[in-house]
Each structure stands twice: as structure tokens, then as C-alpha cells.
Amino acid sequence: MPDVTIVLTIFDKFLKILGLIREGKIKRDEKIDQGLQALYKALNETKSYVASLGEGNARNRIKEHDIAYMWHEASVPIRHIDPDLARRCFLKGSYWHEPESWSEAQVEESRIALDQVLDSIKSLLLKT
Numbered sequence: 795m796p797d798v799t800i801v802l803t804i805f806d807k808f809l810k811i812l813g814l815i816r817e818g819k820i821k822r823d824e825k826i827d828q829g830l831q832a833l834y835k836a837l838n839e840t841k842s843y844v845a846s847l848g849e850g851n852a853r854n855r856i857k858e859h860d861i862a863y864m865w866h867e868a869s870v871p872i873r874h875i876d877p878d879l880a881r882r883c884f885l886k887g888s889y890w891h892e893p894e895s896w897s898e899a900q901v902e903e904s905r906i907a908l909d910q911v912l913d914s915i916k917s918l919l920l921k922t
Contacts, residue, residue, distance in 0.1 A: 843858070869887065883911070
């Protein structure tokens, strides 16, 4: 018959391991949520800005730089979840720093058009 102290020690260590696993999952879920929130913010701000341009409003370089920053910021937490999407978010930020230097073909080839990024976000949301 095993010593009760040994059994309790093993059980205690097992519970600690389960706690660490649970804590790790909670932190991972929090990172996913932070990444998705940053993505939604960048996406919504971009869509609003593009809509304002479509209504005839003048370009706003400060707003474009803010949007670029949001896309770059969103790329950081997403890199742990979806490296390809993180790369594309970074490229999207680069686009907003100098949109006039990007052709439609480059945007399409880089897969950074708003609808393409939105589709990737939806896929990511369904996977997590």
C-alpha cells in the first residue's frame, strides 16, 4: 500500500499542473481577445474613414497615420494566433502610411483589401 503522504504529494502536484494549464489557457484566450479587439478597431476605423472619402470628404493624413498605427498595433498580438494575418495587418498599416504608393494589384496580391482582411478575421474568430 502506497504511503498516504506520497499519494497526497502526487495529487497536489497534479492539481498544480492542472491549474497552470488552466491559467495558460486563460492567458491565451485573453491574448486572442486583445488581438481581435485591436483588429476590429482598426477595421472599423478604416471602414469609417473610407466611407467618409466616398462621401467626398478630403483626405486626412493625420487620420491615415492613426489608421496605420492601429493596423501595426493589431499585428502584434495576432502574430501568436495567425502569423499570416499579422503580416497582412502590418502591410495594411504600411499601406495607410503611403496609400498613393500602392497599386490596386499590390493591394490585391498582398491580400490587404478590407473584405479580404474581414474574411480572415471571421475565419480566425470561428477557429478560436
